[in-house]
Amino acid sequence: MKVVILSCSPRKGGNCDILTSAVVRLISGAEVYYSRDIECSPCDGCGYCERAGVCKHGDGAVALYEKLLAADAILVIAPVYFYSFDAHTKAIIDRAQYLWHKVKDRRIPLYLIACGGQSGENNFTYIQKVLVSCGLAIGGDYKAGLFFPSTDAVGDILRGGGVERACIAVQDWGLSNN
Ligand SMILES: Cc1cc2nc3c(=O)[nH]c(=O)nc-3n(C[C@H](O)[C@H](O)[C@H](O)COP(=O)(O)O)c2cc1C
Structure with missing residues (x-):
């Protein structure tokens, strides 16, 4: 199974x-x-992709989507920025628009591990919805997430067994083969 992170x-x-x-x-x-x-x-939003089936921007985002389209499962690991993805990642997600009308015949699993500085699970509501929407474009099905609230400064994830919990989740999700 080819996993792309x-x-x-x-x-x-x-x-x-x-x-x-x-x-x-x-x-x-x-x-x-x-x-x-x-x-x-x-x-x-130029609409070029609707006419041509490809994006007019032949940059790294297209190269990334070629990799994601060849994956059997995708794991996204992200910080929460204003309840969503950071702006650069969101720009990459927006670029999936060129795939909106193309990929319909596969539903590969998508998983999310996210960190946020605020306490509580509400921080992670909207970033999941963004990933669900991206999945619709790329032929992915959002399956599960693991969330780390109160994780702000560099290294906070090392407190409270966060890394160990992430490793267990990856195994539970069937992504691990080691
Ligand atoms: C611009 C910006 C916006 C952020 N917005 C949120 C937020 O909405 N909710 C939250 O819980 N944390 C928020 N954070 C905190 C980050 O999610 C947190 O520091 C996270 O651990 C960063 O992950 P990293 O260490 O991998 O970069 C924000 C941080 C930045 C820099």
Whole structure:
């Protein structure tokens, strides 16, 4: 099973990076992409893709979507920014619009691990909905998430067994083959 991990934090070495480094070791053959490294022009709603079936921006976002379309499962690891994804990752998600009318014949599983500085699970309501919507575009079915509230400063995820819980979730979700 080909698992693609999309790791979304703009902050290098932060909580999502720590989680990514831990869980990738459990998934042999996993491909990891960091959204901050992906060159991406924002979607401007030009409608070119509706006519041509491809996006006019031939940048890193298209290359990423080629990888995601070849995956059997996708794990997204993200910080919550204003209840959603950070702006750069959201720009990448918007670019999935070119796939909206194309991919209908597959439903691969999508999973989310998210960190947020605020306490409580409400922080994670909307980021899940954004991922559900992205799944509709790319042929993915949002299955489950694991959420870490009160996780703000770099390394907060190391308190309270967060990394261990993420590793258990990856195993429970059937993504681990190590
Ligand atoms: C611009 C910005 C917006 C944020 N918005 C939220 C938010 O809406 N809810 C929340 O719980 N945390 C919010 N946070 C806190 C981050 O989610 C938190 O620091 C997280 O641990 C960052 O993950 P990282 O260390 O992987 O970058 C925000 C942080 C930034 C910088």
